[in-house]
Amino acid sequence: METTIKSDRVTHSPNRITKYNAQEIEMKWQSRWEADKLYRTDLEQTDNKYYFVTMYPYPSGDLHIGHWYAMAPSDVKARYLRMRGKNVFFPMGFDAFGLPAENAAIKRGIHPNTWTLQNIANMERQMRTMGASFDWEREVITCDPRYYKWNQWFFIQMFKRGLAYKKKQAVDWCPKDQTVLAREQVVGPDRLCERCDTPVIKKDLEQWFLKITAYAEELLDFSGIDWPEKVKTLQTNWIGRSEGVQFTMQVADRDETFDVFTTRQDTVFGMSFAVLAPEHHLVDLITTPERRAEVEDYVFKTRRETEIDRMSTEKVRDGVFTGAYAINPMNGERVPIWIADYVLTTYGTGAIMGVPAHDERDFDFAKRYGLDIHVVIAPANWNGEPLSAAYTEPGTMVNSGEFNGLDSETAKARIADYMEEKGIGKSTVNYRLRDWLISRQRYWGTPIPIVYCEEHGIVPVPEEELPVVLPLEGVEFQPTGLSPLTYHEEFPYAKCPIDGNPARRETDTMDAFVDSSWYWYGYLDPYNAERVINPELVKRWTPVDQYTGGVEHAVLHLLYARFWTKVMRDIGLVQYDEPFLKLFNQGTILTNGMRMSKSRGNVVSPDSYVESLGADTVRVYLMFIGPWDQGGDWDDSGIGGAHRWLQRVWTLVLDAPNGKEKIPAATDEQVKILRRVMHQTIQRVGSDIEAFKFNTAVAALMEFTNALSRAKESAWYPNAVWGEAIRSLLLMLAPSAPHIAEEMWERLGGTYSIHQQSWPQYDPNAAAEEKFTLVVQVNGKVRGKIELPVDVSEEVAKAAALNEENAKRYLEGRTPAQVIYVPKKLVNVVVR
RNA sequence: GCCGAGGUGGCGGAAUUGGCAGACGCGCAAGCCUUAGGAGCUUGUGCCCAUCACAGGGCGUGCGGGUUCGAGUCCCGCUCUCGGCACCA
Numbered sequence A: 001m002e003t004t005i006k007s008d009r010v011t012h013s014p015n016r017i018t019k020y021n022a023q024e025i026e027m028k029w030q031s032r033w034e035a036d037k038l039y040r041t042d043l044e045q046t047d048n049k050y051y052f053v054t055m056y057p058y059p060s061g062d063l064h065i066g067h068w069y070a071m072a073p074s075d076v077k078a079r080y081l082r083m084r085g086k087n088v089f090f091p092m093g094f095d096a097f098g099l100p101a102e103n104a105a106i107k108r109g110i111h112p113n114t115w116t117l118q119n120i121a122n123m124e125r126q127m128r129t130m131g132a133s134f135d136w137e138r139e140v141i142t143c144d145p146r147y148y149k150w151n152q153w154f155f156i157q158m159f160k161r162g163l164a165y166k167k168k169q170a171v172d173w174c175p176k177d178q179t180v181l182a183r184e185q186v187v188g189p190d191r192l193c194e195r196c197d198t199p200v201i202k203k204d205l206e207q208w209f210l211k212i213t214a215y216a217e218e219l220l221d222f223s224g225i226d227w228p229e230k231v232k233t234l235q236t237n238w239i240g241r242s243e244g245v246q247f248t249m250q251v252a253d254r255d256e257t258f259d260v261f262t263t264r265q266d267t268v269f270g271m272s273f274a275v276l277a278p279e280h281h282l283v284d285l286i287t288t289p290e291r292r293a294e295v296e297d298y299v300f301k302t303r304r305e306t307e308i309d310r311m312s313t314e315k316v317r318d319g320v321f322t323g324a325y326a327i328n329p330m331n332g333e334r335v336p337i338w339i340a341d342y343v344l345t346t347y348g349t350g351a352i353m354g355v356p357a358h359d360e361r362d363f364d365f366a367k368r369y370g371l372d373i374h375v376v377i378a379p380a381n382w383n384g385e386p387l388s389a390a391y392t393e394p395g396t397m398v399n400s401g402e403f404n405g406l407d408s409e410t411a412k413a414r415i416a417d418y419m420e421e422k423g424i425g426k427s428t429v430n431y432r433l434r435d436w437l438i439s440r441q442r443y444w445g446t447p448i449p450i451v452y453c454e455e456h457g458i459v460p461v462p463e464e465e466l467p468v469v470l471p472l473e474g475v476e477f478q479p480t481g482l483s484p485l486t487y488h489e490e491f492p493y494a495k496c497p498i499d500g501n502p503a504r505r506e507t508d509t510m511d512a513f514v515d516s517s518w519y520w521y522g523y524l525d526p527y528n529a530e531r532v533i534n535p536e537l538v539k540r541w542t543p544v545d546q547y548t549g550g551v552e553h554a555v556l557h558l559l560y561a562r563f564w565t566k567v568m569r570d571i572g573l574v575q576y577d578e579p580f581l582k583l584f585n586q587g588t589i590l591t592n593g594m595r596m597s598k599s600r601g602n603v604v605s606p607d608s609y610v611e612s613l614g615a616d617t618v619r620v621y622l623m624f625i626g627p628w629d630q631g632g633d634w635d636d637s638g639i640g641g642a643h644r645w646l647q648r649v650w651t652l653v654l655d656a657p658n659g660k661e662k663i664p665a666a667t668d669e670q671v672k673i674l675r676r677v678m679h680q681t682i683q684r685v686g687s688d689i690e691a692f693k694f695n696t697a698v699a700a701l702m703e704f705t706n707a708l709s710r711a712k713e714s715a716w717y718p719n720a721v722w723g724e725a726i727r728s729l730l731l732m733l734a735p736s737a738p739h740i741a742e743e744m745w746e747r748l749g750g751t752y753s754i755h756q757q758s759w760p761q762y763d764p765n766a767a768a769e770e771k772f773t774l775v776v777q778v779n780g781k782v783r784g785k786i787e788l789p790v791d792v793s794e795e796v797a798k799a800a801a802l803n804e805e806n807a808k809r810y811l812e813g814r815t816p817a818q819v820i821y822v823p824k825k826l827v828n829v830v831v832r
Numbered sequence B: 001g002c003c004g005a006g007g008u009g010g011c012g013g014a015a016u017u018g019g020c021a022g023a024c025g026c027g028c029a030a031g032c033c034u035u036a037g038g039a040g041c042u043u044g045u046g047c048c049c050a051u052c053a054c055a056g057g058g059c060g061u062g063c064g065g066g067u068u069c070g071a072g073u074c075c076c077g078c079u080c081u082c083g084g085c086a087c088c089a
Helices: A022-035 A065-083 A101-108 A112-129 A147-159 A214-218 A229-238 A265-270 A283-287 A289-307 A360-369 A409-424 A519-523 A533-543 A557-571 A607-612 A614-623 A639-654 A666-691 A694-714 A719-733 A740-745 A793-802 A805-811
Strands: A049-054 A087-089 A091-094 A137-142 A166-176 A179-181 A201-210 A242-251 A257-262 A273-276 A319-326 A334-340 A350-354 A425-430 A449-454 A458-459 A493-495 A502-505 A544-550 A580-586 A589-591 A771-778 A781-787 A820-821 A826-830
Touching: A022 A112, A022 A589, A022 A614, A022 A740, A049 A065, A049 A533, A065 A087, A065 A544, A065 A580, A065 A589, A065 A614, A065 A793, A091 A112, A091 A519, A091 A820, A101 A112, A101 A425, A112 A607, A137 A502, A137 A519, A147 A166, A147 A458, A147 A557, A179 A201, A179 A319, A214 A519, A229 A458, A229 A557, A229 A580, A229 A793, A242 A265, A242 A409, A257 A350, A257 A409, A257 A425, A257 A458, A265 A409, A273 A360, A273 A493, A273 A805, A283 A319, A289 A826, A319 A360, A334 A350, A334 A360, A334 A771, A350 A360, A458 A607, A557 A580, A607 A614, A614 A694, A614 A740, A639 A719, A666 A694, A666 A719, A694 A719, A781 A805, A781 A826, A793 A805, A793 A826
Parallel strands: A049 A087, A049 A544, A091 A137, A273 A334, A544 A580, A771 A826
Antiparallel strands: A166 A179, A166 A201, A242 A257, A242 A319, A242 A425, A273 A350, A319 A334, A449 A458, A449 A502, A493 A502, A771 A781, A820 A826
């Protein structure tokens, strides 16, 4: 030990050191790192590769505090992993197609391309002020033809495989944005447009879909990926798998049949009516002349209702009788066929069996129209009285022919088998998931590479002619309900790739979620003209090791991305099933409980904080305010605390001795304690960052700073010991506050760059405590505390506890009934 | 209605397998320093009682029960907040 070395070290003298000037330091290091290409990843070097992606932003114009909240902690983790020896690839790009650009064009007369590129330039500048370690050389901007060319290529591959198809159906239309939307982009019970909160309406339109439903079953399988339960649940519910049977019903006295789907085949003997969706094709055919007027009125009414504001829709279950009857295939009974809008065309077969006794909706409907209610599953202790509500629980089968007496769960399986045997129906799985509608009647997106020929119909553009370039000139942006490209002078006029005759080009563009479905493959080989992906790099670097982003994309981007990768697998581009091995969802920063958005005008800019306090302070504060996955309302009242801490670190590290006041040399014990705290901190900070617990990682660093300050005031430490502690502090600070850490590192004579150093080595022996505080409880209440060596025996600990002054007062005259000993924790003395 | 997450000081939030509740920070208070400070430093700070005493005591993690030597943590029943879904047969 070197504790005998004389000290001339003294308490601090803040006047002697340079003031912490965040702006100056940050600008200096940002340009240095950039000049030195510090964060350019060597993709050829794949030992210890780690592909870390954080969701790329939409270039709305300004990087707000919410972007920082998403990106800065990701950057911290990327930096940390590099120090742990990983070859981290941490790219960034822009989700550059989409509506806001076009809306800006309409509102302010600026071209969407200009608007987008200006915004990107500004946001890149802002991201640099954050000090993020993105590899900008692999940037991808999705509105670049060299990128969206491959969207078109993918589309054609899917078209060839039947995974992209065009179909006319009732789709969701946003009247404000004048375009259709995917089912996933219609939110909440009021069915609002995801972008502009306008209630959507239904329109019958011919649109392009991607057949995501072909992967429904596979998308339910999350094995092999480490994703938050929440996202898995959201996706699972969204896909909405249900098992049941589909069986055929004969229309009485007619040569027509229709299929129904049910998950409750055990209740089939209780059917007392059948219901078709008003849009069902049979409605017109089977309606009897005397019912026709009423039926047509109802059909007209429902069609109108879907087009008016859905908010006013009350869930009244009404419908009308068609006059026709159907035969229950299980017992030959005739049941009336009704139509009602509570039956949806878009799910199952668009027709149901009505079993009022065992389905709430059917019960309401039957009550309203005086239809029969047959109980076929007896509740416990039921003795034949009418039900006051539908009984939907399992029970004993009654009035069900040969299935009587079985419990309904068993009967479910038996009846399914029976139906299969008799050819009545078959076991079926239904999903709520719909195919992904990707057509958009807007300009700023990837043109769909299709040509319509009078002779040959729908013809894909040959791959060698890609990209179909989105024209930048000669476009009127006013939305008309048709794509602005429709009115372009040249764009719509094409030649049929087969016969060369004049043909019409598809003028709709693709949903921007197509762009984001594969962009991380693009980073590995941006804008390659020859091939969609670089197979070598994709093989070596993907799947992505860690993905971070907001949970709002759970059933949008994150579902589409999984689908896309599975398609890529089936095309032979990748050899695995899932794009992102690990996912972490950070929370959202709100203002007054509301999401930040430019349109709401409630965005908080980090720029003024960066200017006055520095990027390092903002980064640290964002990490510190709470658990990363929690988010919360923006409140800057504590940001001064983060700044003060960095200031204290600055002083602690750089304060030079001035030789005036002597303080004692540290004892062996003090040195040991200092090193112990250091190693405990190394352990804590590392495991916290690993677990994305940035708030407690910062807290641990603050505690370490406090411990060092106290140590420095009370004793002089030998250079080796003190230097090691300070260096560890800086190394651990480096991912969180990269600029100030680099500056102090340089001033201490450290090798450039601190960001290329290794994370300090954790030594469990050095971290181990020698003593612990034994808590002495009497009847479970804390009555005293004793310091004891960690290896104390149970007997000694118990004896010490029983002898503790304050505890003794509670034990006076009484014999302990029981003495509980928890090693290294406590002794609880139980008295009666 | 269904599914999911969550209720801890004045505030943001800490708390392996049940074992010192309130780490860290904000705010607040007192003191120091300063020509001044919305700067900096030191100390204190869950609530209540008590006290010369950093003697002590009572209460305390949304509410009500339970299990246990011991519960923020486990179990049962409520309640409130937030997020998602919403006639899915």
